[in-house]
Amino acid sequence: MSTTESTTVSPGHLLLERIQGRSRPRGKVRRNATLVVGCSILGAIILAAIFAPFLTPYNPNTIDPLNPLAPPFSPHHILGTDEYGRDIFARILYGGRIDLLIAFGATSVTLVVGTAIGLFSGYSGGWADTVIMRIVDLFFAFPFFVLVIAIVAMLGPSIFNMFVAIWLTSWISYARITRGHTVVAKNREYVLGAKALGYGHLRVMLRHLLPNLVSFVLIFAMVDAVGNVLLGAALGFLGLGAKPPSPEWGAMIADGQNYILSAWWLSTLPGLAIVLVGVGFSLIGDGLADILRPSD
Amino acid sequence: MNRFSFVVRRILHVIPVLFGITVITFFLLRLIPGDPARQILGQHYTPASGHALRHVLGLDRPLVQQYLLFMKHLFHGNLGDSISYHESAGTVISAHFMPTFFLVVYAAVIATIVSIPTGIVSALRRGGVFDQTARVTTLVGFAMPAFWLGIILILIFSIHLQLFPVNGYGTSFVGHLYHLFLPALTIAIGFSTILVRTLRSSTLGVLSSDYVDTARIKGISRFTVLRRHVFRNAIVAVIVVFGINLAYLISGTVIIENVFSIPGLGTLLVDSVSTRDYSVVQGVTLIFAVSVVLINLLTDLVHASLDPRVVIE
Numbered sequence: 001m002s003t004t005e006s007t008t009v010s011p012g013h014l015l016l017e018r019i020q021g022r023s024r025p026r027g028k029v030r031r032n033a034t035l036v037v038g039c040s041i042l043g044a045i046i047l048a049a050i051f052a053p054f055l056t057p058y059n060p061n062t063i064d065p066l067n068p069l070a071p072p073f074s075p076h077h078i079l080g081t082d083e084y085g086r087d088i089f090a091r092i093l094y095g096g097r098i099d100l101l102i103a104f105g106a107t108s109v110t111l112v113v114g115t116a117i118g119l120f121s122g123y124s125g126g127w128a129d130t131v132i133m134r135i136v137d138l139f140f141a142f143p144f145f146v147l148v149i150a151i152v153a154m155l156g157p158s159i160f161n162m163f164v165a166i167w168l169t170s171w172i173s174y175a176r177i178t179r180g181h182t183v184v185a186k187n188r189e190y191v192l193g194a195k196a197l198g199y200g201h202l203r204v205m206l207r208h209l210l211p212n213l214v215s216f217v218l219i220f221a222m223v224d225a226v227g228n229v230l231l232g233a234a235l236g237f238l239g240l241g242a243k244p245p246s247p248e249w250g251a252m253i254a255d256g257q258n259y260i261l262s263a264w265w266l267s268t269l270p271g272l273a274i275v276l277v278g279v280g281f282s283l284i285g286d287g288l289a290d291i292l293r294p295s296d
Numbered sequence: 297m298n299r300f301s302f303v304v305r306r307i308l309h310v311i312p313v314l315f316g317i318t319v320i321t322f323f324l325l326r327l328i329p330g331d332p333a334r335q336i337l338g339q340h341y342t343p344a345s346g347h348a349l350r351h352v353l354g355l356d357r358p359l360v361q362q363y364l365l366f367m368k369h370l371f372h373g374n375l376g377d378s379i380s381y382h383e384s385a386g387t388v389i390s391a392h393f394m395p396t397f398f399l400v401v402y403a404a405v406i407a408t409i410v411s412i413p414t415g416i417v418s419a420l421r422r423g424g425v426f427d428q429t430a431r432v433t434t435l436v437g438f439a440m441p442a443f444w445l446g447i448i449l450i451l452i453f454s455i456h457l458q459l460f461p462v463n464g465y466g467t468s469f470v471g472h473l474y475h476l477f478l479p480a481l482t483i484a485i486g487f488s489t490i491l492v493r494t495l496r497s498s499t500l501g502v503l504s505s506d507y508v509d510t511a512r513i514k515g516i517s518r519f520t521v522l523r524r525h526v527f528r529n530a531i532v533a534v535i536v537v538f539g540i541n542l543a544y545l546i547s548g549t550v551i552i553e554n555v556f557s558i559p560g561l562g563t564l565l566v567d568s569v570s571t572r573d574y575s576v577v578q579g580v581t582l583i584f585a586v587s588v589v590l591i592n593l594l595t596d597l598v599h600a601s602l603d604p605r606v607v608i609e
Contacts, residue, residue, distance in 0.1 A: 135316075274441050
């Protein structure tokens with residue numbers, strides 16, 4: 001068994017080698033640096049959002065009429081206060097819960113559903129594949145943002161309906177990516193071998209095909225997560241997602257736009273939080289791509 | 297496949313897509329929870345007026361008939377009536393079309409002018425200071441919310457430096473160029489992050505290709521190789537990227553119009569959501585999707601005429 005393994009190395013084994021950096025020890029440090037920085041940024045933000053009550057004594061929605069529009073680095077408010085005297089730092093921390101929930105809630109569902117549909121479509125082929133791919137093509141004709149707004153418009157603006165709109169439209173990218181790789185991989189020796197051994201379709205799909213294309217899906221998911229954070233913030237900004245007084249970052253930016261002349265920090269600081277989350281996801285995506293992509 | 301049959305097949309391919317777009321747009325209205333007539337009429341709802349509206353909208357008929365009615369109206373250019381404008385939705389939409397069109401083209405031009413040199417130089421000086429700077433800039437730029445960037449640009453260029461107006465559309469062509477510069481720049485910055493990355497990797501591909509080596513070995517100067525091979529391929533790459541990311545460009549326009557209060561389709565769309573002007577939402581969605589399909593067709597045809605390999609595939 002060990003002799004055959006040395007001649008035909010399984011893709012999974014190659015992957016493992018790459019992750020552990022055995023095959024190319026020199027590039028390992030630089031590659032993982034991107035991933036480590038990305039994970040650190042995102043990890044720090046997630047922890048800050050979860051443990052917000054321990055990081056700030058303020059409630060994000062408590063009004064302090066005596067202390068409105070305090071600039072950053074004020075004695076008691078490190079990032080200042082808004083027009084109602086609410087602490088900006090507290091609002092950004094608690095707002096992170098909403099924006100991160102959008103990132104993970106929207107991305108994870110579409111990832112699972114889209115991958116499943118793409119896997120099924122590519123593996124089964126035939127008319128089912130044709131029908132599913134025509135539907136995917138159709139959805140691609142719509143500007144994503146416009147379609148999401150239109151669906152939210154019909155269902156009624158709210159955070160939950162925003163999720164529904166993203167779930168309805170965003171699986172198509174995953175389906176297309178997964179299907180493309182499945183069509184190529186299903187005629188490879190390892191899949192034909194698994195079939196020859198008499199394994200069922202479900203087992204072939206989940207145990208043999210899926211592990212070999214999950215890396216492509218994950219890399220795309222990081223880009224998609226950035227997109228979903230921006231989308232959630234954009235809908236909040238337009239008043240179609242999170243509603244005031246919710247400290248969602250996009251809604252905070254919209255709120256601060258009215259005070260742009262006198263209090264620049266109201267709009268600027270939540271935007272920086274969005275950029276930081278986006279950069280975190282992007283770096284993780286780049287790092288994963290460096291590690292997982294076979295040809296580089 | 298020869299070129300003619302490619303063109304014909306590509307054009308025929310558009311027809312089922314356009315048909316599908318109308319189906320999705322039609323079903324949008326069915327997403328309204330509960331009774332659409334009650335939602336549309338709001339506080340003006342009475343059983344009689346509800347019944348009348350349901351009849352006008354065709355909601356009292358079977359679904360297939362409703363769709364056929366929708367298509368019949370569509371072929372007559374009838375997108376329904378706008379509740380808040382008291383006009384036909386088609387009239388309202390066409391009145392808002394030009395600013396959006398101008399903005400998309402303007403942003404595309406700025407993005408191209410910025411991206412082509414940046415992408416090519418990044419690839420030529422791979423790993424250099426310029427490349428690294430461009431990489432970090434695109435990384436941050438991609439994560440930046442366009443509406444936030446727009447507000448920051450307003451803060452810097454309109455309020456502090458007073459170089460550009462805060463909002464509006466202008467009256468003449470020069471006025472449009474002046475008023476729409478900041479919004480177009482905002483969209484272009486976001487779009488450039490994609491364009492630069494694609495151009496950089498496609499240029500790297502060209503630079504490592506055999507025909508570039510051959511040209512260099514023949515003794516052709518570096519500059520001529522760049523002009524004849526690298527730059528030409530970059531142009532093709534830009535056209536392809538435009539086709540793929542046009543939807544992204546339009547999405548950016550929708551939100552930026554709202555930041556700069558430009559009277560275009562994006563502002564109309566968002567306003568119509570809050571006034572529950574469903575026929576306008578439907579119409580704008582339809583217009584955007586049809587534009588994307590037609591411009592994609594155009595970029596594919598241009599791509600095929602510049603790169604014969606597309607036709608052979």
